[in-house]
Amino acid sequence: MKMKGNCWIALLLYCCVCNHTLFAQHSKLDLSSSLWKFKKSADGSWYTASVPGCIHTDLLNNKLIDDPFYGSNESTLQWIENENWEYSATFYADQLLLSKEHINLVFEGLDTYASVFLNGKEIGSADNMFRQWKWNVKPLLKSGENKLTVKFISAANESKRLYSLLPAKLPMDERVMTRKAAYQFGWDWAPRFVSCGIWKPVYIESWKDARLGRAALSINKLDSAKANLTAKVNFNFTDGAKDTMHAELEIINKNTSETFRFAVAAGISAQSFPIEIKQPKLWWCRPLGDPYLYTFLFRLKQNGKVVDTLSISYGIRTIELVQGKDKIGQSFYFKINGVPVFAKGANYIPQDCFPSRVDSMKYVRLISNAVKMNMNMLRVWGGGIYENDLFYDLCDRNGILVWQDFMFACSMYPGDDKFLENVKEEVTENICRLRTHACIALWCGNNESDEGWKNWGWQEQFHYSKEDSARIWTDYKKLFHELIPACLLANDSGRVYWPSSPSIGWGHKESLQQGDSHYWGVWWGMEPFENYKKKTGRFMSEYGFQSMPSFQSIEKFIPDTERYLFSPSLKVHQKHSKGFETIDEYMNRDYTASADLDRYVYLSQLLQAEGMRTAMEAHRRAKPYCMGTLYWQLNDCWPVTSWSGMDYYGSWKALNYFAGETYAPLLVSMDETRDSISVYADWDGIEKIIPVSAEIKLINFSGVVLWSKKIQKKVSSLHTEKIISFSKQVLLKNQSGKRVFLHTEIEKDTLTRSENNFYFDKPKNLELIETTVQTSFSVNPDFKSFNLQLYSDVLAKNVYLSFEKMDVEFSDNFFDLLAGEKKTVKITPKQVSGFFTNQIKITCLNCKD
Ligand code: BMA
Numbered sequence: 001m002k003m004k005g006n007c008w009i010a011l012l013l014y015c016c017v018c019n020h021t022l023f024a025q026h027s028k029l030d031l032s033s034s035l036w037k038f039k040k041s042a043d044g045s046w047y048t049a050s051v052p053g054c055i056h057t058d059l060l061n062n063k064l065i066d067d068p069f070y071g072s073n074e075s076t077l078q079w080i081e082n083e084n085w086e087y088s089a090t091f092y093a094d095q096l097l098l099s100k101e102h103i104n105l106v107f108e109g110l111d112t113y114a115s116v117f118l119n120g121k122e123i124g125s126a127d128n129m130f131r132q133w134k135w136n137v138k139p140l141l142k143s144g145e146n147k148l149t150v151k152f153i154s155a156a157n158e159s160k161r162l163y164s165l166l167p168a169k170l171p172m173d174e175r176v177m178t179r180k181a182a183y184q185f186g187w188d189w190a191p192r193f194v195s196c197g198i199w200k201p202v203y204i205e206s207w208k209d210a211r212l213g214r215a216a217l218s219i220n221k222l223d224s225a226k227a228n229l230t231a232k233v234n235f236n237f238t239d240g241a242k243d244t245m246h247a248e249l250e251i252i253n254k255n256t257s258e259t260f261r262f263a264v265a266a267g268i269s270a271q272s273f274p275i276e277i278k279q280p281k282l283w284w285c286r287p288l289g290d291p292y293l294y295t296f297l298f299r300l301k302q303n304g305k306v307v308d309t310l311s312i313s314y315g316i317r318t319i320e321l322v323q324g325k326d327k328i329g330q331s332f333y334f335k336i337n338g339v340p341v342f343a344k345g346a347n348y349i350p351q352d353c354f355p356s357r358v359d360s361m362k363y364v365r366l367i368s369n370a371v372k373m374n375m376n377m378l379r380v381w382g383g384g385i386y387e388n389d390l391f392y393d394l395c396d397r398n399g400i401l402v403w404q405d406f407m408f409a410c411s412m413y414p415g416d417d418k419f420l421e422n423v424k425e426e427v428t429e430n431i432c433r434l435r436t437h438a439c440i441a442l443w444c445g446n447n448e449s450d451e452g453w454k455n456w457g458w459q460e461q462f463h464y465s466k467e468d469s470a471r472i473w474t475d476y477k478k479l480f481h482e483l484i485p486a487c488l489l490a491n492d493s494g495r496v497y498w499p500s501s502p503s504i505g506w507g508h509k510e511s512l513q514q515g516d517s518h519y520w521g522v523w524w525g526m527e528p529f530e531n532y533k534k535k536t537g538r539f540m541s542e543y544g545f546q547s548m549p550s551f552q553s554i555e556k557f558i559p560d561t562e563r564y565l566f567s568p569s570l571k572v573h574q575k576h577s578k579g580f581e582t583i584d585e586y587m588n589r590d591y592t593a594s595a596d597l598d599r600y601v602y603l604s605q606l607l608q609a610e611g612m613r614t615a616m617e618a619h620r621r622a623k624p625y626c627m628g629t630l631y632w633q634l635n636d637c638w639p640v641t642s643w644s645g646m647d648y649y650g651s652w653k654a655l656n657y658f659a660g661e662t663y664a665p666l667l668v669s670m671d672e673t674r675d676s677i678s679v680y681a682d683w684d685g686i687e688k689i690i691p692v693s694a695e696i697k698l699i700n701f702s703g704v705v706l707w708s709k710k711i712q713k714k715v716s717s718l719h720t721e722k723i724i725s726f727s728k729q730v731l732l733k734n735q736s737g738k739r740v741f742l743h744t745e746i747e748k749d750t751l752t753r754s755e756n757n758f759y760f761d762k763p764k765n766l767e768l769i770e771t772t773v774q775t776s777f778s779v780n781p782d783f784k785s786f787n788l789q790l791y792s793d794v795l796a797k798n799v800y801l802s803f804e805k806m807d808v809e810f811s812d813n814f815f816d817l818l819a820g821e822k823k824t825v826k827i828t829p830k831q832v833s834g835f836f837t838n839q840i841k842i843t844c845l846n847c848k849d
Contacts, residue, residue: 029097029204031148034089036198041084041151052356054111054197055085055152068353069638069648071559071569074191081156081194088149093141093204100206101238103138109200110150112180113158117149128179129199130386130407130426137204152196155180168468171458172411179422182383182409184353188576189633189642191353199356200388209241211308212300213270214432218494219316227280227316231273233298235264245302251275254295264300282337283315283438284399286376287665287685291315291399291438315396315438321496329513332538333627334401334441340718342620342684343401343628344663345370345377346645347542350384353637360390365650366635367394373645373656374663377401379501379541379630382447383409386430395439402439403541403630405501406430406484408446412453415475420483427487435492442496443488445480448518450500455507501541511537516628518542522611523582523643528589532615533671536622543615544632545586546579547608547655548601549639549647552805556649557639565597574641583607583641590762591845602843604641606798609654609814612645616662617669620682621720631659651807654800654814661754666715668694668723668746670758677758678725681746683715690715694723694746698731700739701769701795703819707731732760738767741795743818757816768846769794773817777827777837785828786837794819797845801825804839817844 031051038049038058047062059065059080066073097103105118110126110133117123119142124135159174170176175185186192213234221228231251247264251273262273281292298310317337324331334341351358351366370378378395380387382405395402406427413419434440452458453476459469480499488497503515506525511517517537521527523545527535532543548554554563554570562569566580574580583604587593590610591603612631619629636648645655661667665685671678683690692715698707715721723746732740737760747753759766774791790799796817801810811826829835 027097027100027206029091029206031089031091031202031204034091036087036089038085038087041086046088049087051087051089051198051202052109052200054195054199054354054356055080056193056195057354057357058197068191068193070557071562072572074193074572078192082154084154085152085196086149087152087198088147090145090147092144093146095143097204097206098141098143101208102236103136103141103204103206104134105137105148105202105204107133107198107200107202109198111196111199112155112178113153115151117151119147128422128426129181130179131429150198155196156194166414168464168472169462170412170414170472171452171462176411176413179426181350181355181385181407183350183637186575187383189349189640189644190575190637193353195354197356207236207308209238209245209307210247210300210302211236212298212310215298215310215312216432216435216491217296217312217314219318222280222316222318225279227277229275229277229316231275231296231298232270233273234270235268235300237267248301249273250299250301252297252299253277254297277316280316283317285336285341285401286371286399287374288336288339288341289686291397293396293438312436313393313396314436317438319441319495321442321498323514328625329510329538330515331627332515333624340624340627341376341401342623343377343539343630345375345379345400345630346634346659347381347630347632348378348634349381350637351635355385363390363394367391367398367400369646369650369656370400370634371398373660374665375400377403377441377628377630378634379403379405381405381409381633382407382444386434389433392434392437392439396437400439401441402437403442403444404434404440405444405447408449410448410452412449412458412472412476413479415471415478420478423479424483424487427484428491431487431491435495440495442498443492444501445484445497445499447501449476449480451502451505451518455505514538516541522615526582526585529586529611529614532611533618536618536626538626539628540615540619540626541628541630542632544643545608545611546576546583546641546643547604547653548641550605550651550653550802551598551601552802552807553639553647553649553651554597554601555805563597565595565600570641573639579641586611590764592764602800605654606814609658612655613658613662616659617667620662620667621669621671621680623682623720624718649807652813657813657815664754666692666746666748666752666754668744668754668756670742670744670756672728675728676725677728677731677742679723679744680720681713681715681723682720683717685717685752688717690748692746692748694744696724696742696744698740699743699818700735701767701819703794706735706740728760736767737761738765763797763845766797768797770846770848771796771844772848773799773842773844775840775842780826785826788825788827788840790817790823790825791821792817792819796847800843801827802841802843803835804841806835806839807831808835
């Protein structure tokens with residue numbers, strides 16, 4: 001653990017059309033759905049299992065344990081990790097299958113230490129959750145019934161055993177010894193559930209004479225007239241068939257129906273083929289253009305007959321990481337098809353402690369949320385998992401770039417040959433699986449290992465001798481400076497590799513002058529939110545602040561007797577040692593805190609959202625010095641108080657609404673420096689320059705406009721424009737800053753606009769006028785949603801809409817309702833029944849109880 005201080009249509013269509021970008025069509029016998037059962041190795045009783053799945057969810061489904069996420073159950077379920085578990089299934093093999101020349105048993109993922117038996121004989125063992133495991137089962141497969149058994153030994157115990165053999169302890173704990181998702185051993189937002197199981201699909205694949213292996217596409221030359229691509233394809237041929245067969249490969253461009261035909265050299269294992277595309281359409285990330293994808297169908301023919309096929313969706317684009325020296329340091333930004341991208345997004349962690357139960361709709365919802373929030377980049381963080389194909393397919397289809405970490409985080413790692421060989425296989429396999437995805441912008445070696453080694457005092461904490469330190473650092477270099485770059489060079493040489501995120505720790509001024517930064521002065525360093533404005537680096541890949549999940553979510557995992565502040569169960573669902581204290585300290589700086597849980601939750605979300613907005617706006621205002629902002633963290637893996645913008649159940653916190661506004665292509669923001677206030681416009685859409693009209697008003701809380709100004713301006717996408725500056729004193733004259741605010745609206749056209757409010761004092765010091773917000777509902781023509789009209793005579797600050805015990809989607813929330821304004825919010829209940837409009841609850845900073 002750290003010691004530092006609207007593409008809905010695209011999404012829906014995608015769901016109907018396909019599940020994987022890349023699939024080969026030799027025969028597959030799916031064993032996931034076979035009847036699996038499980039038992040504790042030491043016991044005799046078998047229970048029904050789900051595959052893919054894991055031991056915790058199987059125990060839960062059989063009602064053998066209580067919900068691991070409920071109340072304080074976590075601690076009572078720790079025994080599970082110390083046991084060994086066994087899974088077994090029977091399946092039938094027919095003559096057709098047995099007649100195949102090659103028959104492999106394939107586990108897409110085994111978590112983690114497993115021995116696999118077929119009909120009583122051991123066929124192999126596994127020791128890496130991130131790898132696929134494949135064994136030839138032809139010699140052991142019987143006609144009729146076959147029995148498959150997988151025996152898992154405790155990953156926790158095995159990790160501890162390996163850890164105890166180390167000459168000097170590595171940072172963190174035993175988890176570093178095992179290639180298993182690190183967050184499952186507990187994190188500062190995750191419980192400890194060290195699970196095991198067949199967590200990905202399992203099947204038998206078979207083929208006769210020839211089949212397609214992996215394929216990779218790369219761009220050799222690209223201009224508006226044509227794209228020259230190379231398809232490098234791997235083949236498997238049966239020894240006997242190698243020389244006699246006449247093999248051909250067809251590559252069909254499904255978008256144009258053009259077919260390319262090639263002879264395949266006899267018995268060759270890999271061959272490259274040229275493909276030309278005339279007037280290529282490019283893949284763009286949001287909001288710079290459409291994420292256009294080509295589909296290529298590869299057909300392997302043997303003596304004129306198709307024997308195998310493979311389909312790849314591919315985006316034609318160039319991507320570069322620009323690191324040019326400048327007066328202050330070195331730039332750090334991506335160019336897509338030659339155009340600079342300002343990256344807006346968040347850090348992504350696995351969606352569940354038990355990733356096998358994250359269904360496809362959860363992925364669809366997650367990416368659609370990122371789209372709604374105007375994000376164009378997600379960072380897949382290194383303490384989790386390499387995500388499944390669907391995740392990257394959805395990012396491809398929705399123009400969301402991916403910063404992909406390899407799965408190493410916040411520690412140093414062993415450097416022995418066995419460990420490195422295992423990692424080499426893992427890294428190579430995942431590179432080859434993911435390299436065809438246009439969305440992947442960069443490969444990154446690890447999260448915070450370099451920073452940790454140099455700044456977190458591990459040397460003292462673990463009492464390293466000079467020799468220990470030298471060896472551990474040499475091992476680090478072997479892994480992140482040699483092995484991984486070599487795997488990339490061999491398999492995906494066109495993409496950038498960045499050894500560690502961040503490149504320099506946040507305590508050093510250089511961290512803001514070059515590379516990517518994780519700025520944790522706010523939160524870990526207890527610095528004020530305003531420091532986000534001063535501590536802006538070249539690419540802000542992490543910064544964040546915690547908040548609590550909504551009260552409706554809390555009701556799902558905290559027993560009703562414990563729904564009060566800092567109850568034992570609420571504390572179990574806060575994994576940062578000083579989490580609540582930190583929230584409290586910041587809350588008291590800005591708000592009048594409350595002992596009432598419901599109010600505290602509301603304030604904690606507002607606090608987080610305002611803090612993050614300060615950061616996101618500052619990062620955009622610093623363009624082009626700063627060219628990226630990814631807050632920590634997008635989502636949760638269980639219900640918890642954390643840095644996330646949406647909770648485990650998918651409910652949006654205030655942060656998500658603020659992020660959606662702040663990440664929109666057009667943003668107006670205001671900043672105060674000494675005595676002056678400036679208004680800025682930032683534009684990062686397709687057009688290089690746009691005209692905007694802006695209106696700035698000084699308004700008191702009763703709605704009286706005291707001053708206003710209209711301005712026309714041209715805004716370039718290359719840098720943020722200052723629209724106007726004025727002296728605070730001259731503007732306020734005799735008015736108290738506690739009773740007025742600045743309201744600014746900026747507009748390109750009626751669809752592209754941004755508005756923002758600037759307050760002259762902290763919320764707790766504002767002299768807001770008490771109000772009751774009036775509401776009226778009308779049903780929308782879709783008969784699925786309602787429009788809620790809101791009205792208040794005076795400013796209602798940070799209006800929060802909620803429904804008791806109801807999951808509801810709001811088109812906006814936590815907004816300021818201006819005096820006399822009629823605001824409409826669209827409300828879509830997630831459940832079909834049980835929704836009563838009169839159960840709406842309206843909270844605001846100055847609402848009457
Ligand atoms: C970041 C991450 C995580 C951690 C988070 C909050 O730096 O890389 O390790 O959970 O901070 O502390």
